[in-house]
Amino acid sequence: xxxxxxxxxxxxxxxxxxxxxxxxxxxxxxxxxxxxxxxxxxxxxxxxxxxxxxxxxxxxxxxxxxxxxxxxxxxxxxxxxxxxxxxxxxxxxxxxxxxxxxxxxxxxxxxxxxxxxxxxxxxxxxxxxxxxxxxxxxxxxxxxxxxxxxxxxxxxxxxxxxxxxxxxxxxxxxxxxxxxxxxxxxxxxxxxxxxxxxxxxxxxxxxxxxxx
Amino acid sequence: xxxxxxxxxxxxxxxxxxxxxxxxxxxxxxxxxxxxxxxxxxxxxxxxxxxxxxxxxxxxxxxxxxxxxxxxxxxxxxxxxxxxxxxxxxxxxxxxxxxxxxxxxxxxxxxxxxxxxxxxxxxxxxxxxxxxxxxxxxxxxxxxxxxxxxxxxxxxxxxxxxxxxxxxxxxxxxxxxxxxxxxxxxxxxxxxxxxxxxxxxxxxxxxxxxxx
Numbered sequence: 001x002x003x004x005x006x007x008x009x010x011x012x013x014x015x016x017x018x019x020x021x022x023x024x025x026x027x028x029x030x031x032x033x034x035x036x037x038x039x040x041x042x043x044x045x046x047x048x049x050x051x052x053x054x055x056x057x058x059x060x061x062x063x064x065x066x067x068x069x070x071x072x073x074x075x076x077x078x079x080x081x082x083x084x085x086x087x088x089x090x091x092x093x094x095x096x097x098x099x100x101x102x103x104x105x106x107x108x109x110x111x112x113x114x115x116x117x118x119x120x121x122x123x124x125x126x127x128x129x130x131x132x133x134x135x136x137x138x139x140x141x142x143x144x145x146x147x148x149x150x151x152x153x154x155x156x157x158x159x160x161x162x163x164x165x166x167x168x169x170x171x172x173x174x175x176x177x178x179x180x181x182x183x184x185x186x187x188x189x190x191x192x193x194x195x196x197x198x199x200x201x202x203x204x205x206x207x208x209x210x211x212x
Numbered sequence: 213x214x215x216x217x218x219x220x221x222x223x224x225x226x227x228x229x230x231x232x233x234x235x236x237x238x239x240x241x242x243x244x245x246x247x248x249x250x251x252x253x254x255x256x257x258x259x260x261x262x263x264x265x266x267x268x269x270x271x272x273x274x275x276x277x278x279x280x281x282x283x284x285x286x287x288x289x290x291x292x293x294x295x296x297x298x299x300x301x302x303x304x305x306x307x308x309x310x311x312x313x314x315x316x317x318x319x320x321x322x323x324x325x326x327x328x329x330x331x332x333x334x335x336x337x338x339x340x341x342x343x344x345x346x347x348x349x350x351x352x353x354x355x356x357x358x359x360x361x362x363x364x365x366x367x368x369x370x371x372x373x374x375x376x377x378x379x380x381x382x383x384x385x386x387x388x389x390x391x392x393x394x395x396x397x398x399x400x401x402x403x404x405x406x407x408x409x410x411x412x413x414x415x416x417x418x419x420x421x422x423x424x
Binding site for chain 1: 282392407
């Protein structure tokens with residue numbers, strides 16, 4: 001299965017929304033778990049676009065999550081995320097350490113998003129990390145997630161770590177930066193409107209619908 | 213009118229919520245305009261609590277609004293606020309300069325909140341600043357807002373600038389800091405739950421109701 005590249009075509013006709021996320025981003029967890037059913041209901045096609053926040057944060061002078069840079073904000077975020085997940089009936093468990101290195105997960109997601117299991121993989125990574133408080137920052141952790149999805153891990157990990165795929169993630173991260181993405185989750189409509197945060201998912205879907 | 217101090221009693225019985233805000237805070241504008249009708253509907257008593265973000269931001273190393281410190285975030289905020297206001301059918305006009313010095317407005321609000329016109333004054337200050345894009349950072353601007361409310365400005369401004377009232381605002385700002393407030397608007401329920409942001413107003417009201 002891992003060898004078959006089924007390229008998903010990106011809809012340019014009809015309502016569409018780009019979902020930009022970093023696997024280490026806390027509020028991307030509820031967004032990733034909500035976006036597919038909500039988009040289906042709204043008649044909007046969503047494209048999952050993993051990228052890395054690290055290089056973007058570095059430009060702002062941060063070497064870690066702003067939730068670590070500003071502890072009062074971080075303390076509120078964990079508590080708020082717990083309340084948000086409770087309202088959505090999503091399991092929540094705070095992972096340690098935070099943030100986790102999301103590089104390998106993002107590379108694997110790019111491979112998966114060319115095939116049919118990419119979006120499910122993204123959801124499983126978020127669930128493992130923020131639903132179960134597990135780690136996602138090692139080849140073993142990612143292999144376990146793939147195994148849980150009945151996907152042979154070795155060829156996927158090899159493809160993920162190829163120079164071509166590494167460069168693809170760099171390019172995608174640069175694209176995010178050029179589009180003005182400064183945090184995650186971010187949603188961008190086909191007419192270029194940027195919405196930041198899980199709290200803006202519904203508004204972004206409405207905008208995508210209107211813009212189509 | 214300005215001479216009659218009618219102290220408003222704070223309800224301890226029944227559902228109650230503290231609304232913490234700085235007049236320079238952008239997202240406090242939709243919160244201030246929404247909170248009274250929403251709270252009435254929810255059966256929650258709200259206490260308006262103006263404070264100053266400046267000393268709190270200084271601890272985090274900022275000498276101006278984080279929206280100025282981080283321009284990408286600031287750019288998104290203005291555009292997002294415009295969309296949020298459009299959704300709520302609230303007028304919006306970006307004020308210059310930003311942020312404005314909110315010291316005098318906060319001092320006057322404290323005087324008003326001891327009388328019957330405090331909440332209306334808060335709403336009018338936000339409307340003048342973010343609905344009309346006007347200034348709120350001078351005695352003339354505040355006097356004009358009071359005049360529009362048929363309140364003689366001179367005695368109010370004098371009371372606002374008294375040592376006792378200045379110290380009261382300092383104490384209130386210290387209280388916000390002790391409660392963990394790090395941004396505005398913030399909402400705190402009687403059981404100590406802190407909610408940050410206009411996006412959390414509905415959740416905070418539900419919590420206040422449950423906690424009572």
